[in-house]
Amino acid sequence: MVEEKHKLLPSLKSIPGTMKIHQIITNKPGEIAHRSVSCTCNDPSTHSCHDLKKFVFDSHPANTASSTPMNRAKNSIVALSVEDQRAKFFEETLRAFAKMKTFDEILMLSMSIENLIKSYEMCEFIPSLHYTGLSVDEISMSIYPADITQEQVMYTVSVSADGNCLPYTGGVHAFGTEKRGAEMRVRIVTELALHQLYLDQTYLQRGLDVSTTNLPMRFAMYSESYLPGLLLNATSINTLFQNEVVNVSRDKCYMGIWQLFALSSILKRPIVSVYPQLGNPSVRMDLNRTIFPREEQRSNKAFIMWISTRTDMVHVHWVPNHFIPVLPIDVVHKPSDIEIQRWRLKAQRTKEKVKTEKDMNSNGMFKSGEEEKKTEHQESFLEKNTEHSRRKTAEFDTSEQSRTPEHEKEME
Structure with missing residues (x-):
């Protein structure tokens, strides 16, 4: 009798990595989604954070035709990684950007994928050294400015220096890992292409302690696309901005202050742009500041520091060429x-x-x-x-x- 009943049960295999699973969600018979790290969002089933994976079980009885070796191979557990699908979309979009030569082409593609990008939601994440496991950058700690206001002790941490440092840094603040470089670059490019607000003096002024005129012009002069001697007016600044959007759409292309503003809007958090007390003081006045997102914002701030990987510069001629995140040891809630x-x-x-x-x-x-x-x-x-x-x-x-x-x- 037991053997007869056993034949009627589905022939199921164990889920790979069962011992590592910490959270299981199921909304449909025969399907589960799981994570190795539990998500604390209000509706964790709708977020792909913390490597959400989905499995579909083969529900055919063992004594039917589907139990043949060939059919079992076809109908065995099908692993559908939401994270893999997400990564593939952003990698393909980045490759598509690389083939485009004009701002209008990038704008058209950005408009067509805007809603799809929004469907890949990001959790309200606050990273820390303890969670990310990243190492402290001791050299950057030695030049960390003492005039930065912060509620707890912060540490500069290392990310890869291959031209994707700002996307990596954004990935650390959004997901706790630098492995989302392609996604963060695509998000930054589409954000800049779709919103001309990043050329607005009133918006760029927000977050500065002192009133500064002609910020779009000043930011244009910090751009990699700027050539000394170029006459800057509204038209040339707009052209330069569009050229920079085209340039940063390429993988491993260096980013700057405009991209920091876009990242703030993507994270929906203020960014504290930390600039060392080195180099030109006028440059530090423009770049050592708080940056606010263009709309809805969360109260917790993301700290990002400008540093240099070069060791051949004296302090007075110092210029940055790298971004790194600044994180607390752990996220601590101070009770009132x-x-x-x-x-x-x-x-x-x-x-x-x-x-x-x-x-x-x-x-x-x-x-x-x-x-x-x-x-x-x-x-x-x-x-x-x-x-x-x-x-x-x-x-x-x-x-x-x-x-x-x-x-x-x-x-x-």
Whole structure:
């Protein structure tokens, strides 16, 4: 009987890498998607992050014609890697870009694949040294500027220096790996081709501490396509910008400040452009800054540093030729005072619950819920009181700043 039932069961093979699987998702009979690293997104089945893979099981009974060796080979587990399909699309697009000679050709292709690129979503990812496993670049740490504002200790990390350093750096910030170079380059090229906002003075000014005029002209002079002596006006700057988009569409072509702006919009995060205190001070005034995305943005910032792989330059003549990411050792969430108080109240509530259960066991009944209500009331009061204190502090700071020397004499 057992053998007869066994013949009716599907003949299934084990999934390769079963011991490494940490997350399994299934929305359809006979199919599963899995990851080696769990995704914490709201709907992890729709994201291809963390190497999402899909498997389709052969559901034919072992005693049917499909159980023949040839049919079993055809109907065995079919591995459909979402990541492989994604990588293939961006690699083919990059090869298509390389064959194009004009900006209009790149623009037409970018318009045709815009929605498809959007379908390949990126998670809200915050990388760290611990997660990525990248090594610290000690030479860059020695020239890291001391005037950069940051909430925690950051470290410069190494990425490959083959002309794809900015796409690699973008890949580290978006996915935790530099293996997405082709995808990030295609995203940067299409972003620049589709949006003329990157020539707008008002937009480029955002993130600078001081007002700077003619930023499109200044950025044009930093371009690899700029030739000394070229007269820069609105028309020539636009032409130069388009020529640069064509150039950076080639694999392993160096990128610059315009591409940093595009990367910020792709990540939907502000980028802190870290420029060492070396070389021309005027250049540092333009490039050592915060860059904001053109639309929706996340609060956490991505730090990217300009460095050089050359060792033959003196400080006064220093120029960059490489980008690297700057990461914390680990992503640490610093709790607010209210969160700390809530945790304490939660612990108090847990203790009271345990005490109530003990009383129930000893007396055969539960105590009243007055203690729990009291704790809830304290939590509500804490929030109101904290907000009230913040308003009072703000009023006090304002009144202190408005004092004059005459007020101080009257007080004496």
